[in-house]
Amino acid sequence: MTDIPAFLKKLISTSGLSGYETPIRETISETWRGLSDELSASQLGSLHALKRGAGPAPRPSILIATHMDAIGLMVTRIVDGFLHVTEIGGIDARVLPGQPVIVHGREDIPGMVVQPPSWLLPPDNDSGPVELGNLLVDTGLPGGRVSQLIRLGDLVSFGTQPVELGKNFISGHSLDNRASVAALTRCLDDLQTRHHKWDVWAVATSQEEETLGGAATSAFQLAPQLAVAVDVTFGKGPGSPAEKTFEMGGGPVLGWGANVHPGVHKAFKEAAERLEMTTQLEAMPRHSGTDAYSMQVAAAGIPTMVLSIPLRYMHTPVEVVHLKDIHRVGRLLAEFITGLADDFMEKLSWDGEESKE
C-alpha cells in the first residue's frame, strides 16, 4: 500500500512543467512500476501504465487520465542578472510577487519573483497589478554567475514547500493535478487485491495545461472503450462564488454535461452508491476544461467522464486539498473498474439516462 500523503508530498516537490515532465514521470514510474504490468511512455512524454484485466482476450480497456504537468515559468531574457519570464500554463500574475521559485538552469538555483518599484516600471504599468512581462526573478547572484548558469528557455517552478494545514488538509503548488495522480495511485493500490475484467490504462498525461496534447495523443494511441479524466475543480473558499464551488471533504465531484457521456456518469453514480459514498455534481454546459475534452473526440470518439477533487486557490502556489477526497476518488475509481462487466459497452446508451443527484 502506498503511503498516499507522503507520495503526494513527493509529487508536489518534483518538477514537471508542461512539455518538460521527465522528472515527475520518473517519480511516478517508481511507484507505478510495482502496481502495473507494463510501463511505457508516449511520443509526447505521457506515462502509460497497463494493468491487465482477468477477462478473456480481446479485453475492453478503460483509460484513466491524470495530467502530471504543472504550471510554471520560463526564462525569456536576462538583464543585468535579473530574469524575465513568460508563463507555462495559465498564471494570474498577481499571485507572483514575493513568491519563492526554483530556476532549473545548469543546476537548480533558488530565486524569488520580485516586483520592481513604480519608478522603474513603464508608465503604463507603474501602478496596479504588475504584468508578468514587467516582473523579474532575482536569484541574488551576480550577473556574470547568472550568465554561466542560466539561459533563455530554462524553466522556473514554484518553490513553496508542502504544508499540512491541520489534520486532513495539504497545501502546496502543483496539487493541480498531482492530487489526482495520488488518487489514481490509490486506485491502483486497491486493484492489486481486487478482480477486474477490463484492462486498465493509468495514464499520467503531459501538456494538459498547454494543449491537452498528452491526453489527445494517448487516447488516439491506446484506443480505449472508455476514458475518464481525473482533475481538480474549484473548492469552496474565500473569494470564489459559492454556486461554482464544491465542499472540501464533501466527496468526489461527478461531472455532467456535453463533455460527459450520461451513461458513464450514471455508472459512476451507481458505483458511489454501492460504496455509500456521497458525491457532488458539477454540471458543465460546454467543455470540462480537462483532458476529457480532447479524449472525447479522439479518432472516432470515446465516451468520457470527468471526476474531480475540490481544490482551493487553483493555480496559485498555495493550493489546498482535503486528503479524504483523494482517497475517495481512488476508491470510487477502483469500485467502478471492478464493476465493469463484459457487456457494459453494449448496454451503454446516450438515451434513457435518468437525472443526476
Place this chain on the structure above:
Amino acid sequence: MKDLIKKLVDATGPSGYEQNVRALVRGEIEAYADEIHVDALGNLIARKGSATTQSASRGKKIMISAHMDEIGIIATHVDKNGFVRFTGIGGVYPRNCVGGRVRFLNGAGGVIGQEKAGPGETHPLEKMYIDMGATSPRDCPVKVGDVAAFERPFHDMGNRLVSKAMDDRIGVAVGIETLRQIKKTPHELYFVFSTQEEVGLRGATTSAYGVDPDIGIAIDVTASGDTPNGLRMEVGLGKGPAIKVRDGGMLSDPRVVAWMVAAAKKARLPHQLEILEGGTTDARAIQLTRAGVPVGCLSIPCRYVHSPSEMVDYNDVTNGVALLVQMFSNPVELG
C-alpha cells in the same frame, strides 16, 4: 536563392487558394524529389529518401512543413457604386491596410480605402473597402467570394530582404533549397508545402495525419526584438536562424531542440534560441497528430510580420538552409 525568394513572394496565394504558389514550388522541386503528390486540402507533399532498416542508424520519417499561404482578403459585397467590401483571411491588421494595394487571383488590382476617419484614426475592416476603379457591380472585375493578397514589390537591400508574404514564402524557399541541396540522407523526408496555416494550421493538421511522421520540423518566420521600443524578445535579425523553444501554441520537444543546437554547433553555424509569446506554427498541428510527434521549428527572424513589408536577413536564411541540410543528412537519435 534571391531569385527564388522573389518569385515566391510575388505570387498571389492567400489561404485556401494556394494554386499559384503550388505550381511554382512543384516546378522548383520536381527534378529533386523522389515522389510528389497533392492531398485533399491542396498540400504539396514531396518525399526525398527512403528510410531503410539496413542502415547503421535507423532512418526516421521526418515531416518538414513550410506554409504556402499568405494572409489576404476576400470580397463580401460589391456595392451599387462598384466599391468592394471585404473581410480578412488570417490575421489582417487594419493599420496595415489603408492606402495599400491588393491583387486578386484573377489579376485585377485595387486600392484599400476607409470610411471618413480622423487624422490618426484607423477603422476596423468592416469600415474599409477596395476601390477597383469600377462604377457599378457590372463593370467591377470582382465578385463576392473572390480572394486577393496584399501587393508590395520585393526589395533587395543586400543583407536584408523586404516583401509581403515573407511569412511564409521564406520558409517555402528554405524548404525548396534544403530539398535541392541534400545529397544523401538516411531518413525518409517529407517536405510538406502546406496550405491554410494562417487560418488555423489546417493543411498541416491533415497532411501530418497522412504522412504520420516520427519527427516534425516546421519552417516559419518569428518576430524579433531588435526594433525601436519594440517587442521585448531576444531574437534579432542577423544573429542566425532561430531554434524555437516555445511559442503561443506549442512547446518544442527539448530533445529536438537539443538535436538542432548540436547540428548548428557541428556545422559551426550562427544560431539563436527563440521564445515567441504570441502566435504559433504548423509544428503545433504536427505535434498533436495521431499518437503524438516530437516537434521543433526552424524560425527565420522577421520584422513587421503581417504587414506588406516583412523584412528578413538573407544570411539567416542561407544559414537556415545549411542547418537543415546538416540535420537531415545525418542520423538522429532523440534519446
Place this chain on the structure above:
Amino acid sequence: MPNPSSIKIGAAQIKLLESLCAASAISGQEGEVRKLVMDALKGHADEISVDALGNVLAVKKAAARNRPRVMLAAHMDEVGFLIAGDDKDGIFRFDPVGGLDARQLVGKSVIVGKDHVAGVIGFKPIHLTTASERTTAATIDGLRIDTGNGANGKVKVGDRAAFAPNFIQLGSGRTRTIRSKALDDRIGVATLIELVKNAPPNIELLAAFTTQEEISVRGASVAAHAFNPDLAIILDCTPAYDLPHWDGAENERYNTRLGFGPAIYTADKGTLSDPRLIRFLTETAEAQGIAFQLRQPGGGGTDAEGVHKARAGIPSVSVSVPGRYLHTAASLVRVSDWQDTLRLVHAALAAVKPSLLKADRA
C-alpha cells in the same frame, strides 16, 4: 429513382419538421431528436448506428461497388440552457449552451427537462425600474427560469431547457414562411432525412445526424473520422440579416437573404470551402434552373469545420437554408428556400462522378 428536380416539400415533410422543432435537444443531450431521426429512417437506411458522441450514422449503399462515398451532415442540437442552480420555489438559475444574446431571452417561454415542464424567463416590472437600469442590457446571471409549482421534483440541476415549441406557417404561395424555434438546424435534419429516403444510386450516402455543433463542432469531427468519405456536404441554417439599414443606406452585411435560394458557402470562420465543390454546386444549380445565393464570407461556422480536417482531409462545402433571427425563440425561413435547397443537393448528389475531385483542390 425520382427525377432530380421532382423531390419536394409537401405536407408530410412540413409535419416532420414541426415534430423535429417541437423536440428539446440541447447540445450534449440530443436524445429526443435522435429518436425521431431513427424512427424516420427505419426501412430507408442500410445501416444505422449511434456512436460515442451520440451521432446517428446512417448508410445508404450505392447500386454498385466502388462508387463515390459522400458524407452529408446536419446537426441535431439547438442552443438552449442548462439548469445550473435551484433557487427554490420553482425558480432556477441557468447557463447558456451555445451562442445566445441575453437580450433575446427576456420574457420568453421555455420547456425544462425530459418532462417538458413549462417555464418562463421573467423580468423586473418596468414600474420598479430606474431610467438608468432601462438602458442596461439584461445579463444571463440576472435572469431566472420560473416554473411556478410545476417543477415538483421533475427539474434538477443538470437538466436542459429549450425555447418552447411554437411552430406556425405564415403567408402562402411563393412567400409561404415557417416560424419556429430551432430551425437551426432541424431544417437541415429534415432535409437530410428526405435525402436519405431519396438517395440516388450513383453514390454511397453517409448521413451523419450530428451532436454538439453549437458548442464548437464536436460530433461531426468523429463522424467524419469514422466515415472517412471522399467528400462532404454540410446542411445547416444560416442567418439572413436582410433587414433595412437604419438610415436607408444599402445593407452590405446581409449574410444571406430570404427568398434567394440555398446559400452556398465560400468561406466562414471555420472552413474555406473546397472550390471544386463550390463550382460543382453552382453549376448544378444553373443547369437545373434552381435559384441560389453565395453566403457572404466572414464569421460563423458549420460542421464543415470539423469534417474537412478529419484524418488526411476531406473536401467539403456547406449549403444552408437562410433563416432570420436564429438562436432566438422564433426564426423565420421561406418554404421555397427550403425546397430549393433540397432540390439542389439532391440534384448534386445525383450528378456526383469520380472525376469531380480529379483536379487539384484549386
